[in-house]
Amino acid sequence: MSAPVKESRGQEMALTVAVAVVIVLLSLLPMLRLIKEIVAPGGTISDTAIRLGLASPATWTATVNTLVVGFGGTVLAVLLGTFVALLVTLTDIRGRSTLVLAYVMPLMIAPQVTALAWLQLFGPASPFLKMIGMAPPLGSRNPLYSTEGIILLLGVQYGPLVFLLVRAGLRKLPRELIEAARSGGAGWFTVLRTIVLPLMTPSIVAAAALAFVSCVGNFGIPAFLGIPANYLVLPTLIYQKLAGGGPAVLGEAAFLSVLIGIIAMAGILAQEVMSRRRDYRISSTSLPADPYELGKWRLPVEIGMWLFIVLILVLPLFGLLLTSLVPGYGIPLGWATATLDNYRFVLFEHAAAQRSFFNSFALSIAAAAFAVLVAVPVGYLVAWGKQKWIRYVNLSIELPYALPGVVLAIAALLMFLRPIPFTGIQLYNTVWIILYAYLARFLVLALRPTVSGYHQIDRALEEAAQVAGAGLFTRLRTIVFPLVAPAALAGGLLIFMTALSELTVSALLWSSGSETIGVVMFSFEQGGDSSYAAAMSAITVSITFVLMLATNLLAPYLPNGVLPWRD
Amino acid sequence: MAGLTLSNVTKTFGDFDAVKDVSIDVRDGEFLAVLGPSGCGKTTLLRLVAGFERVSAGQIRIGGEIVSDAGGSVPPEKRRVGIVFQNYALWPHMTVAENVGYSLKVAKVDKTEARRKVDEALALVDLTGLADRRPANLSGGQRQRVALARCLVAAPSLVLFDEPLANLDVHLRASMEDEFAAFHKRTGTTIVYITHDQSEAMALADRIAVMDHGRLAQLATPRELYSEPANEMVASFIAQGIVLPAKVLSTESGNARVEVMGHEVTVRCRAGDGPRANASICVRTPDLEIAGEGEPGIDGTVMRAVYKGGALRIDFAPAADPDRVISFEYPGHTGFEEGARLRLRIVSGWLIPGSGQGA
Secondary structure, X not given: OOHHHHHHHHHHHHHHHHHHHHHHHHHHHHHHHHHHHHHOHHHOOOOHHHHHHHXXXXXHHHHHHHHHHHHHHHHHHHHHHHHHHHHHHHEOOOOHHHHHHHHHHHHHOOHHHHHHHHHHHHOOOOHHHHHOOOOOOOOOOOOOOOHHHHHHHHHHHHXXXXXXXXXXXXXXXXXXXXXXXXXXXXXXXXXXXXXXXXXXXXXXHHHHHXXXXXHHHOOHHHHHHOHHHOOOOHHHHHHHHHHHHHHHHHHHHHHHHHHHHHHHHHHHHHHHHHHHHOOOOOOOOOOEOOOEOOHHHHHHHHHHHHHHHHHHHHHHHHHHHHHHHOOOOOOOOOOOOOOOHHHHHHHHHOHHHHXXXXXXXXXXXXXXXXXXXXXXXXXXHHHHOOOOOHHHHHHHHHHHHHOOHHHHHHHHHHHHOOOOOOOOOXXXXXXXXXXXXXXXXXXXXXXXXXXXXHHHOOOHHHHHHHHOOOOHHHHHHHHHHHHHHHHHHHHHHHHHHHHHOOOHHHHHHOOOOOOOHHHHHHHHHHOOOHHHHXXXXXXXXXXXXXXXXXXXXXXXXXXXXXXXOOO | OXXXXXXXXXXXXXXXXXXEEXXXXXXXXXXXXXXXXXXXXXXXXXXXXXXXXXXXXXXXXXXXXXXXEOOEEOOHHHOOEEEEOOOOOOOOOOOHHHHHOHHHHHOOOOXXXXXXXXXXXXXXXXXXXXXXXXXXXXXXXXXXXXXXXXXXXXXXXXXXXXOOXXXXXXXXXXXXXXXXXXXXXXXXXXXXXXXXXXXXXXXXXXXXXXXXXXEEEEEEOHHHHHHOOOOHHHHHHHHHOEEEEXXXXXXXXXXXXXXXXOEEXXXXXXXXXXXXXXXXXXXXXXXXXXXXXXXXXXXEEEEEEEEXXXXXXXXXXXXXXXXXXXXXXXXXXXXXXXXOEEEEEEOOOEEOOOOOOOO
């Protein structure tokens, strides 16, 4: 073999090996470690963990609760998301892109912030209800501390997820399919019932599966709404067990987290089975259908839609803002009483809160930067690689994100509870274990846009560089990276926003000194300091919102659909 | 079944006239092809007739009943118009029978009655036995026939075809053309057939409406379009006619004496056409001959001669006007080289009626 051939093969090999190492470390290892804990704790095969877990009544209660809120939240999310998608996509409603931005916004807000905002809106101490004189007496129970409350908020949180998928499906619906039905004598509602909705079932089912996995794995909403009512789902049960028992109950927690994993996977599998039976692949590049003219209903529908946005987005955030300005619990808010003290306290006075801002920013930036750097070569192999096993690479990177965050957190705990073999490095009880979990969990958020970026680039651009004599690494650095950089960066920004107020993973992995914003917010709320929690939430929401708008500036350089909130 | 009348129909998108002042009268049972280059407004015309677009001005009547005018529009589902789409537009979630029977189901026709009609329609397009298949499992030609059966079953007053053969390969195209012709003969339905393919339009239609930039350029039978184009656009568009400037010297009972590049010839003309300068004539390959020794003709040079299989395509630059290159096909294999001198004789032609008026 000649030297040039060796060199080119060598670079390709190096890239493949590097990608494989990253994937093994971030994805396969934690999953295998978790399974080992269940099947063979301490190295010998045993079913003790499984038997103990199954024998505990708390397991069963939490499982049933998980399924109840999981299904309830999914049904509500599917109804809301599909309805809004139909209205926004198929009718001549005005202000479409603003509506999409506003409706998708809850998806970008951390679940515990959503929970906090709604709690502040409806609670007896609600500054808003007090303003309009409708507050229930102090001491009365917040109606959201209930199963229905959790289902409602899960539906609001994940409705946009369904919306995005169904809208993408509707946009691919060729107009001829609708026009053929209309000239066949069908009115608009008949077309909707007999053509549009049946053709959308694959999208709706896929969206439902995604919403189900998200609802089942959600920690923030049942933590804020369920724990006070002693209504536990599996993620909150795990949290309580670990908070109370520490590493000693790790085996039990591992069993519970696998249980959530199984429930989530069952949701995904059910979707696979259902969509295999109904494969309505639409292969057309036709124009989308002409919008249905609402006529005299246009204004009422638009007003209704905006009232809905006010209800699910504006009012809760307004409630949050008001609470963050209240000087103390139950004190009515007015021009005289409004204060920025809560902001001053969390930003400058409370040591843990201050630390948490630093930690969360550092963690989010590190996770985002790492993911962008890794996503470019991995995306290269996934999108342009010829190897057959690439498909599985993609799948294994999706896994830590597809599975509920609790699962990954427990796996990380198991891996790093003891120092890393041969090195003696201790990650447990440091901020690094959180970073590891973030890297594993969020990598896919940068990979997906990068891969779709690759699919939009003409491969000839790289081949031209190859012909000009550039080796693989040179091509990656000088040609490929600049071309996919916008897509990868957008993915990085998504990671930053998601990680900044993340709670599920850090709630299980934090230690004194490595608090995150989510953790501190949660402990403020649990300690009854809603105003401080609200102030922190208001800060993160505004950062997220500013970032969303700033990222829009990147939009002209991005493949379609990378920024979920942009129409 | 019913006729279709368009009166001064105009459709404007923003400040762009997609269809401008088009009037066409389609007789009951007629097969009308609407022909034109892409972007000429023919698809907009079809969507206006189907009711998916509203007219900006003018009026559309189907079977004598006004369905569109500036005041309002009957929605597509109330027009009883069948459409065969270019991409077939079969619903992938329904079987062939469900696709075909859709309009009956919507109209709440009794189930056994509907089943009978579906079977009949399927038999008519030779698809008996495929009723329970899904569209995904059919060939291109079969899908096209399902689409035909689907619009047949509703007994529409009018069937619109939107470039139905554009997605099929050449072999299938020819056999589907025959099938459409047979379909028209059997059902006697009024058909409006949109296409950009001249040979398709020529083969199928009773009359052809040629459109250009949103306007109706000519509405005539295929023969008339070919031999007596009404204007320069139609003359050059149909069968790549050659349009040459001419001076009309005299006319007499359907024949005109014209001067073309210093060469005097007799061409056919419309009765009543009179002498004028700045006119144009339309000449086609069969009207051209290579002049022999001593015969009159147009002198010039061969710019290029390309072998096209069985014939040569010759680009000829007349000496009198070298920029007006005349391209024509000449049967044979050899005989002309680039730069060769040549004399071209015009044997016959057609004086384009509208040309040179007012000059």
